Amino acid sequence: MVGEAMSVALESFNVEAAREDFPILKELVHGKKLVFLDSGASAQKPRAVIDAMCHVMEAQYANVHRGLHYMSEKTSDAYEAVRGKVAAFINAASQDEIVFTRNATESINLIAYTWGRSALKPGDAVAVSEMEHHANLVPWQMLRDAHGTELRIVKITDSGEIDFDSLEQVFADGKVKLLSITHMSNVLGTYTPAERLAKFAHERGAKILLDGSQAIVHRAVDVQAIDADFYVFSGHKLYGPTGIGVLYAKREILEDMPPFMGGGDMIASVTYEKSTWAKPPFRFEAGTPAIIETIGLGAAIDYVNAIGLPAIAAHERMLTEHALATLGNLEGLKILGRAQDRGGVISFVMDGVHAHDIATLLDRQGIAVRAGHHCAEPLMGRLGVTSTARATFALYTTLEEIDALAKGLQRIRQIFA
Amino acid sequence: MSNPYQALIVERHKHPLHAGRPTQFDAQGQGANPICGDAVRVYVSRAGMDVHYEAEGCAIMNASADLMADAVEGKTPEQVERLHRDFEKLVTTGEENHELGELNALAGLAGYSSRIRCATLPWSALAEALHHV
Numbered sequence: 001m002v003g004e005a006m007s008v009a010l011e012s013f014n015v016e017a018a019r020e021d022f023p024i025l026k027e028l029v030h031g032k033k034l035v036f037l038d039s040g041a042s043a044q045k046p047r048a049v050i051d052a053m054c055h056v057m058e059a060q061y062a063n064v065h066r067g068l069h070y071m072s073e074k075t076s077d078a079y080e081a082v083r084g085k086v087a088a089f090i091n092a093a094s095q096d097e098i099v100f101t102r103n104a105t106e107s108i109n110l111i112a113y114t115w116g117r118s119a120l121k122p123g124d125a126v127a128v129s130e131m132e133h134h135a136n137l138v139p140w141q142m143l144r145d146a147h148g149t150e151l152r153i154v155k156i157t158d159s160g161e162i163d164f165d166s167l168e169q170v171f172a173d174g175k176v177k178l179l180s181i182t183h184m185s186n187v188l189g190t191y192t193p194a195e196r197l198a199k200f201a202h203e204r205g206a207k208i209l210l211d212g213s214q215a216i217v218h219r220a221v222d223v224q225a226i227d228a229d230f231y232v233f234s235g236h237k238l239y240g241p242t243g244i245g246v247l248y249a250k251r252e253i254l255e256d257m258p259p260f261m262g263g264g265d266m267i268a269s270v271t272y273e274k275s276t277w278a279k280p281p282f283r284f285e286a287g288t289p290a291i292i293e294t295i296g297l298g299a300a301i302d303y304v305n306a307i308g309l310p311a312i313a314a315h316e317r318m319l320t321e322h323a324l325a326t327l328g329n330l331e332g333l334k335i336l337g338r339a340q341d342r343g344g345v346i347s348f349v350m351d352g353v354h355a356h357d358i359a360t361l362l363d364r365q366g367i368a369v370r371a372g373h374h375c376a377e378p379l380m381g382r383l384g385v386t387s388t389a390r391a392t393f394a395l396y397t398t399l400e401e402i403d404a405l406a407k408g409l410q411r412i413r414q415i416f417a
Numbered sequence: 418m419s420n421p422y423q424a425l426i427v428e429r430h431k432h433p434l435h436a437g438r439p440t441q442f443d444a445q446g447q448g449a450n451p452i453c454g455d456a457v458r459v460y461v462s463r464a465g466m467d468v469h470y471e472a473e474g475c476a477i478m479n480a481s482a483d484l485m486a487d488a489v490e491g492k493t494p495e496q497v498e499r500l501h502r503d504f505e506k507l508v509t510t511g512e513e514n515h516e517l518g519e520l521n522a523l524a525g526l527a528g529y530s531s532r533i534r535c536a537t538l539p540w541s542a543l544a545e546a547l548h549h550v
Contacts, residue, residue: 386453386473
């Protein structure tokens with residue numbers, strides 16, 4: 001079965017060749033081959049990203065948007081070209097709809113702070129789901145406490161999908177003006193039906209924000225097809241560097257949003273009496289941006305595009321099916337969530353063995369998984385656990401690595417039996 | 418890197434000798450790690466430094482609590498304080514100390530900085546309890 005599945009993957013792209021692109025995968029951990037199953041927290045970087053970032057510093061670096069000299073112009077061009085690449089990557093109507101931030105967390109905070117305080121009135125409500133990362137919960141609590149908005153929680157079903165009855169109830173009184181929801185759960189691997197949710201929100205006069213931190217890595221995203229008002233993600237999960245994130249918003253929404261931080265680059269004019277703001281996206285990018293990281297993100301997008309998200313998605317679907325079958329058969333192991341539409345994020349618990357013991361014992365075998373509450377404490381409460389172990393897959397993950405995980409878990413089970 | 422899951426650790430996790438809330442005790446203290454949800458409550462009877470505990474957490478914490486109860490039995494509060502200091506040194510440096518006896522089974526944690534707190538949590542809870550005695 002493994003052989004058959006592998007040949008399907010080979011038709012899509014050559015995983016072994018792709019693994020050669022990631023220098024870190026050759027590293028040994030505790031004398032063992034690294035089996036990296038924590039890409040959902042942050043993915044490893046291909047040589048193309050590392051080289052692109054080094055190249056900027058070695059051959060083509062100056063500050064952007066201000067120097068009237070060769071290096072600044074070249075760097076500005078390279079930096080702005082990434083805006084275009086990001087726009088094309090998510091099919092935004094214009095690159096002016098792409099704001100660079102530090103990460104998805106900052107993107108959501110930016111929206112809560114600027115759009116939240118200007119477009120929402122006290123008494124308006126923001127709805128999030130039970131399976132949000134803290135990054136899509138805490139900013140709305142802060143807005144609630146500072147601005148008098150309400151925060152409502154949409155329930156999930158026992159299988160880990162959005163409960164549309166609960167969604168109806170949450171929207172029933174017409175107060176919800178924003179549905180802010182994950183596009184793919186970082187705990188359960190569930191894909192939410194983005195287009196259906198956008199339609200649902202729009203029909204009720206609300207906007208929709210999708211947290212694409214996990215989804216962006218695994219499937220092609222089309223913000224126009226979804227009709228997303230806001231879409232956010234981080235570069236570092238998409239094989240790019242840390243320190244660069246993306247906020248997409250429709251042009252007319254960005255036009256009306258006040259600035260987030262004040263400083264250089266975000267102004268049209270400044271006097272002691274008054275300043276006026278630059279047009280989006282620059283209005284939201286105060287100060288010198290993460291130039292090197294942004295160019296690294298551009299290289300990451302080029303890398304992913306060269307393989308193709310459909311091929312990556314097919315590969316990861318095969319990995320996920322194999323993992324669900326293999327891990328699902330292990331005695332005493334329970335996989336959390338069984339959504340119909342799910343991706344390569346698999347959380348599990350083992351009878352009588354704490355998630356942190358699982359993580360440390362797997363680490364001794366060179367296998368990296370995450371353990372804990374995954375920045376989703378309320379979801380842990382909903383699932384009736386305090387923590388889980390989590391394996392997440394990337395384009396460089398192999399079937400053999402999943403088998404190694406299964407074998408490692410069996411060994412742990414024997415130790416604690 | 419040495420194994421933090423020595424047979425003794427797994428054994429004490431599975432078959433603890435001092436787990437459970439005693440009917441009588443002089444003081445109690447607690448410790449919690451919000452990052453992983455581990456929680457421990459330690460009960461002390463001053464006479465003979467008799468220690469019991471209730472724990473919900475990983476094998477490292479559970480075993481550490483059980484071995485701690487063994488190690489402090491019959492000791493004075495001052496001796497317990499010294500053992501606590503020596504134990505923290507053991508799990509951070511990995512250097513075994515023959516005076517710590519079976520607690521040395523946790524020396525392997527030194528390579529796992531994120532797990533050291535699991536082992537020291539029961540000791541902090543005990544220190545809190547002794548503060549109240």
